Amino acid sequence: MVAGAAAPLAVSTEANPVTEAGRLAPKAYDAVLLASFGGPEGQEDVIPFLRNVTRGRGIPDERLEEVSHHYRAFGGISPINSQNRALKAALEAELSAQGLDLPVYWGNRNWDPYIPQTLREMYDAGHRRVLVLTTSVYSCYSSCRQYREDLGMALEETGLTGRLEVDKVRQYFDHPGFVVPFVEGTAAGLATVREALGAPDGSRDAEIRVLFATHSIPTRDAEAAGRSDGEPREFEEASAYAAQHLANARAVMEAVTGSAEGAPGWDLVYQSRSGAPHVPWLEPDINDHLAAIAGGTAEGGPAVKGVVIVPLGFVSDHMEVAWDLDTEALATCRELGVEAVRVPTPGVHREFVTGLVQLIRERTVEKNIAERPHVTGLGPWYDVCRPGCCANFRGAKPVIAEGVDAAAGVDAAAAPAADGTEA
Numbered sequence: 522m523v524a525g526a527a528a529p530l531a532v533s534t535e536a537n538p539v540t541e542a543g544r545l546a547p548k549a550y551d552a553v554l555l556a557s558f559g560g561p562e563g564q565e566d567v568i569p570f571l572r573n574v575t576r577g578r579g580i581p582d583e584r585l586e587e588v589s590h591h592y593r594a595f596g597g598i599s600p601i602n603s604q605n606r607a608l609k610a611a612l613e614a615e616l617s618a619q620g621l622d623l624p625v626y627w628g629n630r631n632w633d634p635y636i637p638q639t640l641r642e643m644y645d646a647g648h649r650r651v652l653v654l655t656t657s658v659y660s661c662y663s664s665c666r667q668y669r670e671d672l673g674m675a676l677e678e679t680g681l682t683g684r685l686e687v688d689k690v691r692q693y694f695d696h697p698g699f700v701v702p703f704v705e706g707t708a709a710g711l712a713t714v715r716e717a718l719g720a721p722d723g724s725r726d727a728e729i730r731v732l733f734a735t736h737s738i739p740t741r742d743a744e745a746a747g748r749s750d751g752e753p754r755e756f757e758e759a760s761a762y763a764a765q766h767l768a769n770a771r772a773v774m775e776a777v778t779g780s781a782e783g784a785p786g787w788d789l790v791y792q793s794r795s796g797a798p799h800v801p802w803l804e805p806d807i808n809d810h811l812a813a814i815a816g817g818t819a820e821g822g823p824a825v826k827g828v829v830i831v832p833l834g835f836v837s838d839h840m841e842v843a844w845d846l847d848t849e850a851l852a853t854c855r856e857l858g859v860e861a862v863r864v865p866t867p868g869v870h871r872e873f874v875t876g877l878v879q880l881i882r883e884r885t886v887e888k889n890i891a892e893r894p895h896v897t898g899l900g901p902w903y904d905v906c907r908p909g910c911c912a913n914f915r916g917a918k919p920v921i922a923e924g925v926d927a928a929a930g931v932d933a934a935a936a937p938a939a940d941g942t943e944a
């Protein structure tokens with residue numbers, strides 16, 4: 522095998538009969554909303570931002586100060602907002618290059634510009650049909666339902682429910698635009714680690730491990746991920762969240778090393794756990810796992826001497842990447858004497874930006890693309906979530922992009938005319 526040479530990623534455009542039920546016909550959208558997490562932009566913003574993230578849970582400021590150290594160490598500035606400004610600019614340029622007249626707005630769940638304020642601005646500018654693109658791509662409460670709730674509540678808060686139509690692009694974990702940058706990065710990272718071990722020919726691959734890292738979530742949230750009330754769907758590890766990551770990781774490894782004999786092994790690992798210690802979250806933690814494999818793998822392999830860390834759960838190099846991986850996990854590697862490379866996130870990679878425009882074009886009437894590329898057998902994911910999808914256990918809230926009846930498929934009221942004309 523030639524170091525760094527990746528086979529093309531296997532992309533399917535075949536329809537998925539399972540997720541087909543949650544598909545919406547194209548519509549004449551008139552604007553795009555880039556919805557993200559938001560982050561502080563100075564030391565004075567840190568505690569107000571953390572109060573927003575943890576709102577409704579009454580966590581005292583002293584406790585918030587304890588979890589603020591990573592923001593404090595970065596001067597109170599999260600990289601996420603500048604990354605979203607860059608992504609918005611890149612999206613605007615690509616939409617206009619493809620002749621799509623769709624303005625892009627930006628709104629965050631936890632910091633300025635806030636989602637309700639942006640929706641109001643969009644309505645005041647004359648927009649009536651909005652397509653939301655979130656910066657979180659998998660299925661779980663934090664990355665799917667919480668966005669849909671915040672959008673539903675923002676419509677109520679601004680009095681725009683029923684006046685502004687708001688739909689959302691599918692969870693796009695397995696769109697090639699998201700996965701290709703990881704394939705490239707993993708191939709390059711593997712070449713670098715082989716080099717560092719003095720084995721560019723791959724002869725020490727048994728001592729190299731690829732670690733796909735994502736955000737840990739409570740196991741209870743993981744079990745509710747991607748589910749529906751009336752339509753049981755079984756997932757690997759009993760969780761759509763884990764299953765989506767595992768399927769993506771396999772697709773990346775297949776493209777990077779193929780079925781080559783003696784290719785490096787890989788694992789899915791978790792990071793950034795928070796919350797009370799007695800509440801179970803997905804494991805293993807990346808740092809614990811690094812310590813374990815530095816002494817030999819579970820399958821009886823030799824001590825691991827090099828790792829390629831792939832931040833498969835994230836769209837940009839925000840704080841969870843800059844701190845939990847680049848600061849903490851890389852320090853763990855140094856302590857263990859393990860060579861390590863952290864692969865870039867999609868960011869504003871050309872494939873990612875053009876992929877996002879494809880995802881928009883799947884849904885719009887103008888310059889519509891009927892085919893839905895996906896690199897795992899789980900997708901393409903639903904346009905409209907199944908009832909109860911990614912449920913949280915703190916009570917029902919208004920949501921966008923959810924069907925009302927699993928048996929009947931998509932909510933009839935939400936389904937537009939097939940030709941995308943105004944109702």
Ligand SMILES: CC1=C(CCC(=O)O)c2cc3nc(cc4[nH]c(cc5[nH]c(cc1n2)c(C)c5CCC(=O)O)c(CCC(=O)O)c4C)C(CCC(=O)O)=C3C
Binds near residue numbers: 601739
């Ligand atoms: C799945 C997932 C993603 C990936 C999908 C996505 O990208 O959306 C994600 C992303 C992010 N998480 C982020 C920041 C935080 N997440 C927290 C807390 C939590 N995350 C959770 C899950 C996730 N989180 C969960 C189950 C909690 C605990 C419960 C709660 O509190 O809801 C807390 C509270 C303090 C703490 O507990 O540490 C903070 C400050 C930032 C911003 C980074 C920046 O500023 O650059 C980003 C992109």
Ligand SMILES: [Fe+2]
Binds near residue numbers: 736
């Ligand atoms: Fe988070």
